[in-house]
Amino acid sequence: MKTTIIMKKIFPKLLILMLAASNSFAQKTVAEQEVIQLSKQKWEWMADKNVNKLTPLFDDKAVFVHMGGSWGKTQEINVIKSGGIHYKKADIHEVSVNIMDNTAILLNKITLLAVVGGNEVTNPFIVTEVYIKRDNDWKLGSLSFTKLITPGQ
Template identity: 65%
Template sequence: MKKIILCLSLFILANQLVLAQNSSEEQQIIELSNKKWEWMAAKDTAKLSDLFHDKSVFVHMGGAWGKEREVNIIAGGGIWYKKADIHEVSVEIIENTAILLSRITLLAEVGGNEVTNPFMVTEVYIKMDGDWKMGSLSFTKLNSPG
């Protein structure tokens, strides 16, 4: 039991050190990205519409389009982002622009078929009037999960 508590304590400490290495603004972007995956899984198009900039672009394996089509696809179930397992994440902030890269395994339902794919996802956020808006979301399929 002592070993389990010690291991758990070390795990929590390691996570806190990793989080401390990110600036508060970088951490804010990571948390916003995590919420976005939750909203996508829940098909919460109201929150997603608020997050997506009106001129945002989305790049998928099947093409590229803007905010209105992305929201409609999510609302209609054309793509249901069921679960994103995030393996790695990094954030770079350049003035009012944040670029988040994440390596994920995505469980989704596309056209009624459940699929799992490894992706490198690029998310671009722009800070406008104190709020972060998503300007771009791009999926690059990886040849292998690792």
């Protein structure tokens, strides 16, 4: 009888303690949070065509891979500035980041509303972003779009 009473009192407390401990392991590091926040800001700057914020973020050797081709920083800035691609809204469904030394690889599962060549389009993508930390600043080294076959993937 005493064992049952003790288990009824201790088990719920032990369960709460275990859940709290598992949540602490799932929390992001400061660096991971920085990269996730920077990625979110990047999508906003791209939607706003804010090349003044994007230019210093993009590394001079950055590469951009799109459905229609790949190019470097200068062309990406020009495409954004001219409206050749207007990244109107990126709905972010999932995000993960892995940091190895001074390199962060961020994966976003998004639905992108964009205007491409004057046509409004919506596409589901997995976007791979590679950031390199230099002089305490994260620089975007690569941005690659992989179109998903169906939005639920």
